[in-house]
Amino acid sequence: MEISDMIKNFADKRDNQVRGIFASIFILQNRLQTVFDKADEYLTLKQFMLLTMIRFSHDEKTTFTHLGNLLGSSRQNAKKLALSLEKKGFIRITHEPNNKRNTLITMTAKADEYLEIVLEMHNQKLASIFNDYTDEEIKLFYGMITKLYAGVEREEQTEDE
Template sequence: MRHEGFSFEVVTGKPLRCASGYFDELPRSLYFLIVLKTIRECRGWWGMCILVGMARPPRQSVDLREVEVSPAPQFQGRGANFSQALQALVTSMNSTAVREAILEASDFPLPGDMPAFLLLNQLIYRTTARPTDVADAIGTGRSNVSKIVRRLEVAGLVGRMPDPQNGRQSMIGLTPAGREVAERIVAVSSGAYDLIFNDWTEDEFTQLEKLVVRLVASIDARLDHQIERTSGVRVGQLATRLEGEAEAPSSATPGGAWLHLEGSVARP
């Protein structure tokens, strides 16, 4: 039985393929009939069989010895070096190894729970947020955020309060215990920057800081503030502050939300 576009194979506990074929737009009912028939037939031959479905056309690996290996495309023109350096930095800082190192060094109360660590880290920047608003930032689906929030609630690190803009929804924020954990995370990150810029002069660091913040604010403005929405960092305010202009007080300034959340922490 062969049709292009869909493949299946039956394998046993041993590395042996009993049957294989390719199927194109196979009706679901016919597919299940094939599954049942194949398992029933294989049972008499090899005992327990496992059917593995692969919804893709057959494709063999390309032997690079038989083709001309082309170099990867190189960045050209203005910003080429900057782009590569930025890519290297972002990739490294978002790596699992770096995140796990900070999680461990900050003595995070939920060992190994990276999603909970990332969500709490978002609240350092946001102070309070709707749970679904941080889904994109921590790389998970909205349906999974509630489970992560619940683990943080049980640990006493996060609490809830009504959304002032929509009473039917709730917002989450750090409890006093959660703030202590957040301070440890910030301390670990700050210590790393102290080492990185140890041999930089104050003028060099100040100039770099202004240019980086200006860059991020400029990109954010061109992207309709997508960076602010995703990260929770108010880059526009950072740019204004570094330019020496007065910064208006914000309700999201760390401190206020924790007071409102006291007593609302779920207990195990």
């Protein structure tokens, strides 16, 4: 079955459309990861995402738990990504002076230099991927993604209870 066949087969009813959206998100995540992994010889997309989250979390704690929550992954997966970034010289992993149980993650100058170069490549790829959308469609899509987050968070809370 081709993607176009799947899209056509799932277009008839709401339940099928929901299944088609879910399958498409899963497939697109894998395809986006492949596109960006091929474009960057130094970091995987997951490593890049963790690095950018560290960069923009300067006012918050950058613990493995916090970063795992931002990534939508476990603390252990965030730690594994962080250790690979540390090994490559992009971050430093230390402990809070007043609480040795809390890990702090900070970017190195190498990471800053790397991000200045690679962010432009990422911006160009994103612009290309979303080139077919009008500004209004982007705004609508962003609002729908926000609603999807709310639904996922609701399910996560239900599972935690």
